[in-house]
Amino acid sequence: MKKFSILDIQRLKHEGRKITMLTAYDVQIARILDSCGVDMLLVGDSLGNVVLGFENTLPVSMDDMVRHTQAVVRGRTRAFVVADMPFMSYQASCEDALRNAGRLVKEAGAEAVKVEGGVNAAPAIRAIAQADIPVMAHIGLTPQSVHRMGGFRVQGREEQQRQKLVADAMAVEEAGAFSVVLECMPADLAAEITQRIAIPTIGIGAGPGCDGQVLVINDVLGLSGPFRPKFVKQYVQLEDIIGKAAGEYINEVRSGIFPGDEHIMK
Numbered sequence: 001m002k003k004f005s006i007l008d009i010q011r012l013k014h015e016g017r018k019i020t021m022l023t024a025y026d027v028q029i030a031r032i033l034d035s036c037g038v039d040m041l042l043v044g045d046s047l048g049n050v051v052l053g054f055e056n057t058l059p060v061s062m063d064d065m066v067r068h069t070q071a072v073v074r075g076r077t078r079a080f081v082v083a084d085m086p087f088m089s090y091q092a093s094c095e096d097a098l099r100n101a102g103r104l105v106k107e108a109g110a111e112a113v114k115v116e117g118g119v120n121a122a123p124a125i126r127a128i129a130q131a132d133i134p135v136m137a138h139i140g141l142t143p144q145s146v147h148r149m150g151g152f153r154v155q156g157r158e159e160q161q162r163q164k165l166v167a168d169a170m171a172v173e174e175a176g177a178f179s180v181v182l183e184c185m186p187a188d189l190a191a192e193i194t195q196r197i198a199i200p201t202i203g204i205g206a207g208p209g210c211d212g213q214v215l216v217i218n219d220v221l222g223l224s225g226p227f228r229p230k231f232v233k234q235y236v237q238l239e240d241i242i243g244k245a246a247g248e249y250i251n252e253v254r255s256g257i258f259p260g261d262e263h264i265m266k
């Protein structure tokens with residue numbers, strides 16, 4: 001299967017075809033999603049809450065991101081792998097940003113990195129892009145800014161915020177980002193941004209007017225607990241399926257049905 005590249009992502013936008021992206025954190029899920037033909041795999045720092053059990057993404061470290069990106073890279077053959085830059089890996093200086101982006105490409109095998117922020121993140125995006133590391137920006141609801149935002153809430157409902165988000169989108173494009181995630185904003189604003197910039201927009205909770213869509217894989221699979229944001233579509237309820245399988249195993253071990261004759265080494 002032909003490897004999907006940054007050129008294919010740009011081509012899809014120009015041809016008006018939708019770009020697909022899902023998160024992945026481990027080799028098996030990466031292998032399955034890759035074989036289904038997803039265009040991009042995002043090793044999101046949602047790793048923190050989705051996989052590691054933290055309340056938010058802030059505790060995720062560079063070592064966490066390197067380890068999980070390595071696993072995802074081992075599982076894919078075609079998809080383009082983007083790795084998140086975790087909180088405080090790029091905010092303090094452009095040198096930090098460049099060094100840490102370099103680790104994700106060199107040690108972990110990512111093909112691009114993702115940075116949260118608009119105008120404020122433009123210097124870091126520029127520094128990384130100038131080293132020929134493709135950067136995906138991320139504006140709107142940026143989970144690393146949870147304390148500034150006062151929680152996870154829709155961004156860009158007021159006129160002033162709308163103008164700020166348009167300015168953010170233009171700033172990240174100008175700084176050299178190859179694409180931008182638009183998270184949790186009114187659909188008409190996301191559609192306007194998509195029209196006004198040349199780089200592909202990837203929406204999550206931003207409506208159908210974006211060039212592509214991304215979702216957290218655990219939300220898609222019904223593996224993220226009872227809270228489900230309105231913008232998520234859950235395609236299967238794996239929690240029930242896993243619970244049923246594990247329950248059967250426990251009963252069979254307790255009652256002596258497992259292991260049966262066919263599972264015994266001779």
Ligand code: KIV
Pocket residue numbers: 023042043044045046047084138181183204214215216
């Ligand atoms: O970390 C993540 O999973 C993300 C997506 C929600 C876009 O940033």
